[in-house]
Amino acid sequence: MTKQARVALLNDRKAVSTLQSYGLNAFGKYAGEVLAHAGMGYTELTDVQEVAAEGYDIVIAGVCAEDDRTAQAMTAYLESGGIVLTCAGLNMLGSKLGYAKAKELDAGYAYLDGQGDGGVPLRFLAASPWVRVKEDAIQSQESGQIVRDRPDGEYAAAALQTFQVGQGRLYRWSVDIWSTIVKLQQGKGPVLEDGVPAADGTGAVNDNILKADDQAAVDWELDRLVTETGMPYFAYPYADLWREAFLGQLLQAIVREEMTLPFVGYYPDGISHVLMISHDSDINKDEHAEKTLELFDELGMNTTWCMLEPGYGKPIYDKVKAAGHELAFxxxxxxxxxxxxxxxEFARQLNWLKEAADLTEVTSNKNHYTRFEGWGELFEWCEKHGIAADQTRGPSKKGNVGLLFGTCHPYFPIAWHNDGNRMYDVLEMSFLTQDLELSTLSDNSVIRPFLEQVKRVGGVAHFLYHQVHIHRWEAVRDSIRKLVREARAMGFELWTGKKVNDWERYRRSLRVKLEADGSIRFEAAEPSGGVVVYVPVNPSNTSDSSTPTEMRFGVPCYRKVM
Incomplete structure (x- = not known):
């Protein structure tokens, strides 16, 4: 029977502390969030000496010291048959293999082998390639390539190098995938000043208002496409695609050794991608709410209503709740x-909402005008005051709609070094656009490409429409009708923000165990609601099997509904 791989994530405590003591971030810790969202189990290690002690099959080097102790421990582990994956790290180990660091790269693009998406280059924000410096260096197997600065830039290095070290193998990505994902999702750094506007005038983020998009890490010129009606948009979920690339390589390394790593699917059985619509009350007229209730009753869909003080009259809140919608902050x-x-002030306004709408708890928040400052203050406030999910990260301008933050998946953000690079207990779910078919914003031509990209990575297509515009403009109401119609035709399930939050937290509580007889059980909690478990398998073992497989992260998997 195929063995379940024992996977460890090494975040060396001393290495983390050293980085943070010099004001540097240990974003390698974010590897744990990527694994958790993928539904894959792992054990976190805090000292490199633990690697060999517990018999782990796979070690992911998240944050490691660049010293002889680490290099020797990793070398011994590899030589004895262990498998190691690292993203732009383990440079002292490289010197033992006959390699040295080449010049580090900031932004660039990667072309990965076997992408299956037409070869779309993936933007990265940090890379540290290796070059061969010794004649007797261990031979590396190279895959893909990274180029400098722009998609048509100069070749810099292989994207992935694989080394046979004794009986084991080292997989080393030249790209710092963890830092890239974090910066795409959360910004290049803390929001302290206005961002750089688009040269074509479609993205004037320099508006004297600090916002989430002021530190966006995508490029105005290189990362946008234009629709048939001339609407620019950020086209690709780079962060999600980097997740898939790493997870795919991890699973390939596991099944190559005739092992497996069962993982929990993103959604319950029968669902593969989700549409979410939220509203911001802003002008706060009851007639705006009435029109919105009427429209979504027609469409048979529940939505998330983000309430701005002073809000609506109490009878409206009663109607919103009775209709099954979510009241949010x-x-x-x-x-x-x-x-x-x-x-x-955050706490005062939240308490106002609870009293006004007769709520004991509020799950979701979205900041008005996507206001944002610093790095993690908002998430700290949400944690302290019981907000489980945030929706603030989205575009504020006509020209930066789309995958502005590189993701359409819900995720837990990471703190800055001054807060220990811990994970905030606030689920972020960014939005794609707002109020289509207004002259100052984008139009319906973006709907299809947005839905296609979200479906491609199995994410959440989050659209924002204000009640005031739903009330005033038939074009906006027709835009929503078109969105819902196309989403349903493409197989999207319609969820509220609360439902996304509750399901994501529940599925992460499940710990999958593969028994000796091939059956699946859960160690922490019993599943409910049609939980889907995928069991990766070596492609060479599927030809004689009567059990069909599905491709997940580029690897064939048996699918089991619990």
Missing amino acids: HYNALESQKGLWAEP
Whole structure:
């Protein structure tokens, strides 16, 4: 019977502490969030000496020291048959193999072998390639390539190098995948000033308002496409595609050794991608709410209503709840509207909502005008005051709609070094666009490409429409009808933000165990609601099997519904 691989993630405690003591981030810790969202189990190690002690089959080098102790421990582990994956790290180990660091790269693009997507280059934000420096260096098997600065840039190095070290293998990505994902999703750094506007005038983020998109890590010129009606948009879920690339390589390394790593699917049985629509109440007229209730009753869909003080009359809240919609928070820190970026004001406005709408708890928040400052303050406030999910990260301008933050998947953000690079207990679910078919914003031509990209990676297509525009404009109402119609035709399930949050947290609580007889059980909690488990298998072992397989992360998997 195929063995379940024992996977470890090494985040060396001393290495993490050293980085943080010099004001540097240990974003390699984010590997744990990538594995957790993928539904893959692992054990976290905090000292390199633990690698060999517990008999792990696979070690992912998240944060490691660049010293002889680490190089020797990893070499011994590899030589005895272990498998190691690293992203732009383990440079001292490289010197033992006959390699040295080449010049580090900032932004660039990667062409990966076997992408199956027409060869779309993936933007990265940091890379540290190796070059051969010794004649007797261990031979590497190279895959893909990274290029400098732009998609048509100069060749820099292989994207992935594989080394046979004794009985084991080292898989080394030249790209710092963890830092790339974090910066794409959360920004290049803390929001302290206005961002750089688009040269074509479609993205004037330099508006004297600090916002989530002021530190966006995508490029105005290189990462946007234009629709048939001339609407520019950020086209690709780079962060999600980097996740898939790493996870695919991990699973390939496992099944090559005739092992497997069962993992929990993103959604319950019968669902593969989700549409979510939210609203921001803003002008706060009851008639706006009535029209919105009427439209979504027609469409048979529940949505998320983010409420801005002073909100609606109480009868409206009763109707919204009775219709099955989610009431959520819309924190206003816009100074021109007497808002304030401060925790006491966040708490005061949240308490107002609870009292006004007769709520004991509120799951979701989205900041008014996507106001955002610093790095993690908002997430700290959400944690402290019981907000489980945030939706603030989205575009504020006509020209930066789409995959602005490289992802359409829900994720838990990581803290800055001054807060230990811990994971915030707040699920972020960014949105794609707002209020289509208004003259100041984008139009319906973006709907199809957005849905296609979200479906491609099995994510959440989150669209924002304000109640005021739903009330005023038939074109906006027709836009929503078109969106829902096309989404349903493409197999999207319609969820609220609360449902996304509740399901994501539940599925992460499940720990999959493969028994000796091939059956699946859960160690932490019993499954409910048609949980799907995928069991990766070596392609060479599927030809004689009567059990069909599905491709997940580029690897054939048996699919089991629990």
